[in-house]
Amino acid sequence: MSIQIRLSTTLRDLVPGYDPENGLVFELKEGESSLAARDVARRMGIPPEEITIVMINSRQSDLDGTVNDGDRVAFFPPVGGG
Amino acid sequence: MFRFLRVNMATKACVFEDIPEEYAGLGGRALTSTIVAREVNPICTPLGPHNKLVFAPGLLGATNSPNSNRISVGCKSPLTEGIKESNSGGQPGGHLAKLGILAIIVEDMATEGEWWQLEISKDSARLVPSPVAGLNNFDAVARLVEVYGKDCSYVTIGRAGEFKLTAASIAFTDRELRPQRHAGRGGVGAVMGSKGLKAIIINPEGGKNHPLVDEEGFKAASKRFAKALTSHPITGKGLAEYGTAVLVNILHEAGGLPTRNFTCGQFEHHEAVSGERMNKLTKERGGEGSVAHGCMSGCIIRCSGIFPDAQGKFKSKWPEYETLWCFGPHSNIDDLDLICTFDHMCDDFGVDTIDVGVAIGVAMAGGGIPLGDGKAVLEAMQGISDGTPLGRIIGCGTATTGRVFGVRRVPCVKGQSLPAYDPRAVKGVGVTYATTPMGADHTAGYAVTANILNCGGKVDPLKKEGQIELSRNLQIATASVDSVGLCLFTAFAILDIPDALVAIVDMLNAKFGWKLTGDDVVTLGQRILSTEIDFNRRAGITEAADHLPDFFSDEPVAPHNTTFDFTPEELQTTFNWIKK
Numbered sequence: 001m002s003i004q005i006r007l008s009t010t011l012r013d014l015v016p017g018y019d020p021e022n023g024l025v026f027e028l029k030e031g032e033s034s035l036a037a038r039d040v041a042r043r044m045g046i047p048p049e050e051i052t053i054v055m056i057n058s059r060q061s062d063l064d065g066t067v068n069d070g071d072r073v074a075f076f077p078p079v080g081g082g
Numbered sequence: 083m084f085r086f087l088r089v090n091m092a093t094k095a096c097v098f099e100d101i102p103e104e105y106a107g108l109g110g111r112a113l114t115s116t117i118v119a120r121e122v123n124p125i126c127t128p129l130g131p132h133n134k135l136v137f138a139p140g141l142l143g144a145t146n147s148p149n150s151n152r153i154s155v156g157c158k159s160p161l162t163e164g165i166k167e168s169n170s171g172g173q174p175g176g177h178l179a180k181l182g183i184l185a186i187i188v189e190d191m192a193t194e195g196e197w198w199q200l201e202i203s204k205d206s207a208r209l210v211p212s213p214v215a216g217l218n219n220f221d222a223v224a225r226l227v228e229v230y231g232k233d234c235s236y237v238t239i240g241r242a243g244e245f246k247l248t249a250a251s252i253a254f255t256d257r258e259l260r261p262q263r264h265a266g267r268g269g270v271g272a273v274m275g276s277k278g279l280k281a282i283i284i285n286p287e288g289g290k291n292h293p294l295v296d297e298e299g300f301k302a303a304s305k306r307f308a309k310a311l312t313s314h315p316i317t318g319k320g321l322a323e324y325g326t327a328v329l330v331n332i333l334h335e336a337g338g339l340p341t342r343n344f345t346c347g348q349f350e351h352h353e354a355v356s357g358e359r360m361n362k363l364t365k366e367r368g369g370e371g372s373v374a375h376g377c378m379s380g381c382i383i384r385c386s387g388i389f390p391d392a393q394g395k396f397k398s399k400w401p402e403y404e405t406l407w408c409f410g411p412h413s414n415i416d417d418l419d420l421i422c423t424f425d426h427m428c429d430d431f432g433v434d435t436i437d438v439g440v441a442i443g444v445a446m447a448g449g450g451i452p453l454g455d456g457k458a459v460l461e462a463m464q465g466i467s468d469g470t471p472l473g474r475i476i477g478c479g480t481a482t483t484g485r486v487f488g489v490r491r492v493p494c495v496k497g498q499s500l501p502a503y504d505p506r507a508v509k510g511v512g513v514t515y516a517t518t519p520m521g522a523d524h525t526a527g528y529a530v531t532a533n534i535l536n537c538g539g540k541v542d543p544l545k546k547e548g549q550i551e552l553s554r555n556l557q558i559a560t561a562s563v564d565s566v567g568l569c570l571f572t573a574f575a576i577l578d579i580p581d582a583l584v585a586i587v588d589m590l591n592a593k594f595g596w597k598l599t600g601d602d603v604v605t606l607g608q609r610i611l612s613t614e615i616d617f618n619r620r621a622g623i624t625e626a627a628d629h630l631p632d633f634f635s636d637e638p639v640a641p642h643n644t645t646f647d648f649t650p651e652e653l654q655t656t657f658n659w660i661k662k
Binding site: 006008009010012020021052053055058059060074076077078079080081082 | 314323326
């Protein structure tokens, strides 16, 4: 029961050992099949208020978005360019 | 106090003029577009004597407002055949404003084969033969600095401009006298080359800007604007740390990173060319590299870092996201050092990184360069400076390259190449590409903000709902920002912090004694767009040109398998204040 995690820029510094190439795998607790994105972040030690952009399986979502077993979640702080 | 400088390349007359009434209150893009629309015959040959090249700093240039020293360059574009405003950082914008020169209008042409340079100082302007013709931008500026010194700023074209290639840019020196801020888009460098103007040297000494009508009021408003910029996480921190390259990983994740000439929305080696990697390598290598670097005086955003080579020596400025994208994922190349070399070649030879980088990937699609072959790209790029047939083709940009190599997918609108956001996965910016009078240009209405970045609202990037309105509002706001002389990146703060726009209006009022409101800013933006669109209509570019190439509606792109599904009728509602 696991979730693929991708982090960007400063959020990487909050998770020791983050692998930029492959991201990391987040394990759900036994019996859990889904979790709010906010809780995924919290359990990884990332304060949700540092997150501005949430994508679940490459779709725009938010911290209330539901993450299911096998999903891919990406968290981004406020960033911009162009 | 304020004046125009009119320069005739045929007679060599350089005349300071009072500002005609009809141009009162205009600056930057508002001024270049109004001058071009009034003075240039829309059906003229862009590289002929009837076109004019206009340089204009913004209304807040050379004040103590942060990030307000941008410069606009206007003309009829040889790339799009429509009106063009191309915008740059660097020092010349602020220096011209300091001299009270609101616009330089370059007219007619020198005798073919002759090269001239324009010297501008407080009380004089004159054309003298240019000894730096034949040199690319970095060598040309180094030689000019030996003669004119370090306190001047410099505007130059490289060999691409001399060859009049339609993707040629105009270079503006940064604070360290490196010619690496460019008015890149639309072939403005070819227009400068066609006139026989190789360089402009601006000596700001003794210049005095327009006195502020309300000095205290200006100071207070400027402070509030600076506070908005420093307190917003993007303008206050994010851009300085990672540059615009931070977008590589985000657009990959969103499925909007065009890969191998727009055949896929994700690039498997995205991390290798990302802002995170650029930041890490810059810090590890140290030396002359630098994270957080401002390209012009008064910049507090500082997005333009310096990338060092493995020995710590200067290699290039941090390439913009668009540059990393087109020489990277779009061309199937994942070597960051190599991409930085291409970036530097573009700056040195004087070409638009976007139109040339996209041309590289399009040439690969047509078999002209092997897919992903960095060495072959290096040779092709060198050909731009050497004037080889392949170099000239690529240097004329994506549309020309696509034609020469018989390519089905040529990502251009009005002859100008699409930047780094797939319009099938970021539909708001697709509306901007299709409709802006500039030809495909993300900066004309950067809907990536609400589509992807959660800045200035939230609009689902994969759906049509709300995109036209989003693009419309951003195109209007951008035209105004480009007229004030502000860096477009200030928009991140303006979109999220209400007082930022109020502070800008307050600064304008305090400087000029005006009584503008926020609504006037919207009216100004609409007026500029109306003027530009009217020029295009008179040039023969109709609403029928406001569409994307049909492969974007024919071919769904992975991973979302969406198409660009706006009808022409829907797109034609974008400028809904213009009567048909």
